[in-house]
Amino acid sequence: MFLLWDFDGTLATRPGGWIDALLSAAHDHGFGSVTAAEIRPHLASGFPWHTPGDPHTDISTAEEWWGMLRPVFTGAYRAAGLDDEAPSEIAAAVRDTYLDPDAWESYDEAAETLAGLADRGWEHAILSNHVPELPGLVRDLRLDDHFEAIYTSGTIGYEKPHPAIFEHALDRLGDGPVRMIGDSVSADVEGARRVGIPAVLVHSEDESVQYRCERLAEIPSELQRI
Ligand SMILES: [Mg+2]
Structure with missing residues (x-):
């Protein structure tokens, strides 16, 4: 049984969930001004569990899985006013920040x-x-x-x-x-x-x-x- x-x-x-992970990653890169209110609307879609009717069995590695989310994170940072290379650089750091066991x-x-x-x-x-x-x-x-x-x-x-x-x-x-x-x-x-x-x-x-x-x-x- x-x-x-x-x-x-x-x-x-993980208190604060994904929003906290994105804010922490931004903070670690010197962008402490990004707020939850700016980020939140852009995390309401784009994660695989938002569309449970759509399997993602074509994704076979953790790198591919996080790669699928990279545009979601980048888009959230851009919407929060970050530009140039910063959004994609910080988006790449979200994985380690989210998985930090201390969080x-x-x-x-x-x-x-x-x-x-x-x-x-x-x-x-x-x-x-x-x-x-x-x-x-x-x-x-x-x-x-x-x-x-x-x-x-x-x-x-x-x-x-x-x-x-x-x-x-x-x-x-x-x-x-x-x-x-x-x-x-x-x-x-x-x-x-x-x-x-x-x-x-x-x-x-x-x-x-x-x-x-x-x-x-x-x-x-x-x-x-x-
Ligand atoms: Mg649950």
């Missing part, structure tokens, strides 16, 4: 909850719309010992809620009950439901979802309701 876990917003978070934090109850569920017989895997380097990030956050597998859309080529990314994981997990846990109604709960996997929504008060809890520590009791 397996639990599939979303990563970002479920087990860990990430796991939720307080994550390790404890994963260990407690393992004691109850659950095995764990991550199923995330994320960067190709997600396994390294999970290792940096010292959560990797809890997981039998880490599946990231960045290498699989499909984004939740596309059924193919769930099927990719299911094909590899073997028989037995599977549950999904995540913080997104559309990607995690609805996506899982479409392939027959019950899901628990976490870090949410959305009352439209049958199984949900605000804290990770509440997941074991919520799973017993399914």
Whole structure:
């Protein structure tokens, strides 16, 4: 029996998300005047998870994946008033800035909850719309010992809620009950439901979802309701 876990917003978070990563990269290059308000509208599209109906299975390396995003970052910096070579130079630095483990934090109850569920017989895997380097990030956050597998859309080529990314994981997990846990109604709960996997929504008060809890520590009791 397996639990599939979303990563970002479920087990860990990078406060400020992509916007903070772009601001930090700009700041590191001497452009501390760039603001979140200038950047934000230009990050509302262009990431692969914004168009989960469009697979990107043609992208086979992390370099290609980040290359796909480079124009998005460059466009955001140009819109913030940066010109000449600066936008493309800083855009190239976003990768390292985003992946800086010091900028990430796991939720307080994550390790404890994963260990407690393992004691109850659950095995764990991550199923995330994320960067190709997600396994390294999970290792940096010292959560990797809890997981039998880490599946990231960045290498699989499909984004939740596309059924193919769930099927990719299911094909590899073997028989037995599977549950999904995540913080997104559309990607995690609805996506899982479409392939027959019950899901628990976490870090949410959305009352439209049958199984949900605000804290990770509440997941074991919520799973017993399914
Ligand atoms: Mg999430």
